[in-house]
Amino acid sequence: MATATRATASIASSARARARARRTTTTTRARDDDADAGLRAAWHGAEALGNLIGATRATTTRATTAATATAMTRASALEAIRADYAEEYFVSGRGAMAAYARDCEFADPFASFRGLDRFRANVANLGGMMREVDLRIESFEETEDGVQTEWRFSCVLDLPWRPMLAASGGTTHVLNDENRVVRHYERWDVDPRKVLGQLLRPASKIPENQAEVFMASAGSGDVVGAAGAAAPALLRVSAPLWLASAALRAGTHTESTGIEGFFGWLFALACVSQVAKFLRGIGIS
Numbered sequence: 001m002a003t004a005t006r007a008t009a010s011i012a013s014s015a016r017a018r019a020r021a022r023r024t025t026t027t028t029r030a031r032d033d034d035a036d037a038g039l040r041a042a043w044h045g046a047e048a049l050g051n052l053i054g055a056t057r058a059t060t061t062r063a064t065t066a067a068t069a070t071a072m073t074r075a076s077a078l079e080a081i082r083a084d085y086a087e088e089y090f091v092s093g094r095g096a097m098a099a100y101a102r103d104c105e106f107a108d109p110f111a112s113f114r115g116l117d118r119f120r121a122n123v124a125n126l127g128g129m130m131r132e133v134d135l136r137i138e139s140f141e142e143t144e145d146g147v148q149t150e151w152r153f154s155c156v157l158d159l160p161w162r163p164m165l166a167a168s169g170g171t172t173h174v175l176n177d178e179n180r181v182v183r184h185y186e187r188w189d190v191d192p193r194k195v196l197g198q199l200l201r202p203a204s205k206i207p208e209n210q211a212e213v214f215m216a217s218a219g220s221g222d223v224v225g226a227a228g229a230a231a232p233a234l235l236r237v238s239a240p241l242w243l244a245s246a247a248l249r250a251g252t253h254t255e256s257t258g259i260e261g262f263f264g265w266l267f268a269l270a271c272v273s274q275v276a277k278f279l280r281g282i283g284i285s
Helices: 002-056 074-086 116-127 192-198 210-219 223-252 258-281
Strands: 100-107 112-114 130-142 146-157 164-175 181-188
Touching (some): 074 130, 074 146, 074 164, 112 116, 210 223, 223 258
Parallel strands (some): 100 181
Antiparallel strands (some): 146 164, 164 181
């Protein structure tokens, strides 16, 4: 009887453990799916930003050799890929990319798409935001399917808070029977979420402007510091709009609107933030 009881208890315990494991797996998978969706959204947002930048600035495009459907020798394809790396093609948008098929698939941990022209436009637009670029090719090896490279990359992005983007990884270039690159896959040897996290931190350890102070404070959880850094901009925006809205209301003898209240709230927040910043500066808070 005792043996049967122990066996029953053991089975019940195992069942509970399996149920907990299933719940944990389901929860983890859901978190991963949410993270992947966030990464895809961030990638498409970056592409949209790059397209906007490309549309609003004058650019000069270097002449490049157009990719064609004709076959290449394997040696000439390898030489063309080497030449692209010499031009830092996947950072700058330069390079002939003569070995690539027009409908080549480009993929990375964030997203994938087809089209050489789209790839060129993306890297040219976003590459214009990169400063202090350092791209090092660690290896360049011919494989049965094409070419495998390993690289290290870093740059400072031309955003107000100047974040640094740094990663290592590799690129697989898959050739077809005509020695054209039909798949270009970038592998990042770092969690893509950490790469996105880098975009929120200023590269400079000593902040050099209010945007860098804001991002550094926000990244470290310093609410007072972040609010104090944002206060001047909030004052410049909210004060005139709030005063104009109040004057318009007084002149037209109308009731206060939600817009006036919103800008009034921003103005009050900016004032409180400035006071908190001052008190911290003199060592009171």
